[in-house]
Amino acid sequence: MQAILNVAFPIFGVILAGFLAGRWRILGGDATAALNAFVSYFALPVLFFGTLARTPVQAVLDPALLAGFSAAVVATFAMGMVTTRLVSRGGLAAMSLQGIASSWGNVGYMGVPLCLAAFGEPGLPPAMLTVIVTAVLSMVFGVMLIELEVAAGHGPIRTFLRAAFNVARNPLPLSIGFGILASWSGLVVPTPVEKWIDLMGAAAAPCALFAIGLFLSDKSIKSGLAEAGLATLIKLLLQPLLAALILPFFIDIRSVPGQVALLMAALPTAANAFVLAKQFDVSVEQNTAAVLLSTAFSVITVSALLVWVGVS
Template identity: 45%
Template sequence: MLDEVAHGVDLGRRQVTVSRRCQHHGPDQAVLQCRHGRSFFRLNRCRPVCPAWRDGSSGRPARRAGVRSLWCVARSVPLCPVVSFRAGRVHVLLTVAFPVFALIGIGWLGGRLRLLGPHGTMALNGFVGWFALPAMLFTALAKVSIAEVLNGAFVIVFGGSMLLTYVAGMVAARLMSGARLAHMSLFGLSASFGNVGYMGIPLCVTAFGPEGALPGTLAAVLGAAGILTFGLILVEVDVQRGHGAQAARGRVLRAVLRSPIVQAVALGAMVSALRIAVPEPVMHFLDLLGSAAAPCALFAIGLFLSDKGLGSARREVFVASLGKVLLQPLIALALLPWFLDLGTMWGKAAVLCAALPTAANAFVVAKEYETFVEGASGTILLSTVASVATVSALLVLLSIG
């Protein structure tokens, strides 16, 4: 069952021998043995340990590489990109998830120590909602040529999973508490609006290389220009009820047009579509301002949790988090066979982006309207914790990397 391979593979400073090849899974499924003779690595997509892989000297199955053998090879040679990502995917995920926990944590600590006074959360959230977040959304859209990254099948799969999860979240909120439309909309937003910009794009680039930025960027645009704007409109419809149908429509339209988030999305889309060149100093200023959105929003979540906690929103937090990290990727997987090939980068990225935890922007909007604030903050925290397991499982299931 085994072929001896006479040639070596140069991975940098040292030579690594491709010492075994699995005929059962094809010629590409090689096993790398370091010069110390102790470490075996499986390449590409052969996940199960193949019974045909044997240690030629002992006849025993070549066991899966663990921490010790990874350390051994890491000392011997620079790992190839395939092996590096498969061995370190959990490390990559923790690298982008840890700052989320840390920022919420120091916000909570600052709140417990009363360092920012009683109105710290309101002031910080106001800064994010009126200045930092619009700048971030504008630059994200203005820098992208929509025509270059647009993939219709990806839009249907990822956008469809996001919209269906949003609707499911609204229905769940209605069934659980008989909530008003604003509460239902923000529940749906918390269950469907993923942290693509902060976590998704780095993961996609790590998994698929530089071209992975394309589906990650498109997913971020769909979230900001699509579900976030739609959710805001429904919240305003509920807020303006009681003013008569015609008056309410006018109030909703004015409120939506005055929203800095909607304005930023509209201006960014216009700049992208018309290919307007933004002066470099202006873009640098907006980049600097927008870079404060995510850390300040996460810090504000910690401040809020230190004072209010989750209150009675525990059940809603659990259901919304379940929708975000489980239901949405399952919907994406169900839609995938109809529009995309699971074996392609775009297909895998659609499922990966669908499984990301809730974005901090959901809390910013909830706090602005003082609706579902405990639920949004708790969902961001719980879904981020859960995503370490669920996204890691997806990386293995989809054989990404």
């Protein structure tokens, strides 16, 4: 109960505030896009870079954590693809988007603030590693599979390079790469710059959570509930269960990195699933519903997991 009050309630409370602000039209119609841009291009990248620049590289690039978390993501991606094939006989693009909805958790906007609230600064390096894993596996592999059907004829190599380029130019993985490079090179950040980084980074968590609420406020569930329900079950229940079974073979599940990975596996579907569906005009209703349903039910599942791991 203490974990729910101290960690889950503030996190979901800020999301609710953003949702209500959107529903009550307190902010202008462009507020969602503007706040998302601020979080994606400024607040979170600055937080990621500042944290990693002051963290030893070996504390971030943990091969054991990388392998264990990757296995859980890949397994749920494959399971998501199979469910769409069985339920609607969808093609490769639809299957891939279901795989993304089933495996790509909201690790950036929700996961980083959650780990920061639950574990403090020690929770950030492993959290950022899960951001890298999720972006590379779900985005590169997922987009590549989508484009193999949607953009047929371009060839697998060109398709892979295009998907990899989309990840490489994303400010979040980019800031992580620069942060690791700064740490490896022993870069000393000047005090004024360090204070600017701390000030800007402090805005990341509340703004990211508020942006989730704003995003959800103008979405509705109209159809695609069967596949969305399956994606929600896989993302909220199966992925953390697999993580709990797989991770002990690689790392101590009771350690901070182990608990961070477990929490990251339990997060709801990222809004990127909707964005990609909209971009390719495939399974838009199903992915919209998956984001909404998984976020709503994650209030219960994430809170329960926080209690189970003993976070206070």
